[in-house]
Amino acid sequence: MVKTSTVWYGSMIQGQAARFASLGAKFDEMIRQLDFCTIKKGDKVALKMHMGFEEDFQTVPVYFVRKIVKAVKEAGGYPFVTDYPTAIYNAVDRGYTSETCGCPLIPIAGIKDRYVYHGDFEFGGVGEIGFAGVLHDADVLIDVSHAKGHAVSDYGGAIKNLAIGGLAASSRWHKMHGVENSVDWWDADKCTPAHAEELVKSCPRGALKYDAKKHKLTLMEGTCTNTNCLKCVEADEGVGCLEIKPEFFQAFNRLMALTTEEILSHFDREKRFFFNFMMDITPQCNCLGMIQPQIVPDVGVAASRDICAVEEATLDLIGKATFLPEMVPPYIGDFSRDDKLHPFQRIWGRLKNPYDQVKYAEELRLGTRKYRLVEIMPPAVAAKMQTPKLVYERQPTFY
Numbered sequence: 001m002v003k004t005s006t007v008w009y010g011s012m013i014q015g016q017a018a019r020f021a022s023l024g025a026k027f028d029e030m031i032r033q034l035d036f037c038t039i040k041k042g043d044k045v046a047l048k049m050h051m052g053f054e055e056d057f058q059t060v061p062v063y064f065v066r067k068i069v070k071a072v073k074e075a076g077g078y079p080f081v082t083d084y085p086t087a088i089y090n091a092v093d094r095g096y097t098s099e100t101c102g103c104p105l106i107p108i109a110g111i112k113d114r115y116v117y118h119g120d121f122e123f124g125g126v127g128e129i130g131f132a133g134v135l136h137d138a139d140v141l142i143d144v145s146h147a148k149g150h151a152v153s154d155y156g157g158a159i160k161n162l163a164i165g166g167l168a169a170s171s172r173w174h175k176m177h178g179v180e181n182s183v184d185w186w187d188a189d190k191c192t193p194a195h196a197e198e199l200v201k202s203c204p205r206g207a208l209k210y211d212a213k214k215h216k217l218t219l220m221e222g223t224c225t226n227t228n229c230l231k232c233v234e235a236d237e238g239v240g241c242l243e244i245k246p247e248f249f250q251a252f253n254r255l256m257a258l259t260t261e262e263i264l265s266h267f268d269r270e271k272r273f274f275f276n277f278m279m280d281i282t283p284q285c286n287c288l289g290m291i292q293p294q295i296v297p298d299v300g301v302a303a304s305r306d307i308c309a310v311e312e313a314t315l316d317l318i319g320k321a322t323f324l325p326e327m328v329p330p331y332i333g334d335f336s337r338d339d340k341l342h343p344f345q346r347i348w349g350r351l352k353n354p355y356d357q358v359k360y361a362e363e364l365r366l367g368t369r370k371y372r373l374v375e376i377m378p379p380a381v382a383a384k385m386q387t388p389k390l391v392y393e394r395q396p397t398f399y
């Protein structure tokens with residue numbers, strides 16, 4: 001295992017109003033540095049993306065996808081873009097087609113989401129998980145991720161794009177999110193039925209459900225989002241039968257690391273590439289199918305051959321970006337005023353930690369969190385370079 005991995009980074013900020021200093025040119029150099037030389041002639045190369053859903057176009061711009069596809073073809077590979085069937089079926093609504101991407105778009109687990117293979121997970125009583133067969137069949141993995149917040153894991157990027165996005169639908173929703181309830185959080189003996197009803201009423205998000213016949217209180221998967229709230233804990237004062245605790249969200253992050261490990265195990269280390277796009281950094285993931293405000297300004301792009309390094313660097317870079325409180329939508333509720341917290345923690349509460357999933361992935365030896373950040377064409381360097389003659393329009397011109 002290498003001790004430190006390289007992460008290439010291109011900032012959205014450019015040092016000159018010139019193409020050589022812009023993110024497009026930086027991205028070309030990033031691909032060159034990342035080096036697709038380990039892609040062999042004839043390799044089937046999966047670009048695993050989240051292509052958004054319904055109106056959510058805030059994912060990876062097709063402009064960059066085309067550049068990756070072109071570079072893969074130049075290396076001799078056969079690229080294809082893959083995601084879950086619905087996102088592929090209506091990808092055209094968000095500008096993704098075979099023509100715009102430059103390669104076929106193939107549903108990750110077949111057109112009915114049934115082309116799967118199974119893995120067994122003892123963790124959290126999860127059991128069998130269905131993994132996407134098309135992704136498994138590829139020779140090379142290029143994990144092309146949109147970095148954004150997530151209501152349960154706090155953050156979604158390269159790990160989540162595989163951990164959840166690499167599964168068939170039934171496993172994505174019920175199995176992955178179901179693991180949260182494997183953590184003990186409620187003491188049935190201390191709670192009377194009347195108190196349970198009070199607790200249900202206290203939750204502004206409807207995250208608590210009570211089954212009076214079974215005397216069972218359930219925390220609904222993925223609905224206890226903003227842990228700055230803790231209204232249920234206030235309502236429980238004097239009884240002390242429930243606890244909203246970090247382990248609840250850590251279970252989800254641990255399971256994500258485990259499913260990522262399974263997916264990565266099918267790709268040689270030199271056949272794995274990771275891109276994180278820190279643009280349109282929204283509070284929630286792309287599964288919601290809606291346009292969302294950005295909670296920090298665009299940061300840029302990070303790329304590495306190491307999934308842990310690219311995730312760690314991405315979180316550090318987003319952590320240094322300016323939090324935009326005026327962009328936090330009212331449906332999220334209160335955000336923390338503590339500016340020492342990571343922006344995703346300010347939104348979703350300190351009980352969640354965006355780094356947890358990376359820590360667990362490192363424990364599974366999927367990579368290292370120690371990274372060397374190499375910034376491509378830093379703005380300060382570009383600013384001192386000779387300014388090229390400004391060209392407004394290249395060939396073909398229609399003047």
Ligand code: SF4
Binds near residue numbers: 203208219226232
């Ligand atoms: S912390 Fe808030 S959202 Fe979560 S269950 Fe309690 S009241 Fe509901």
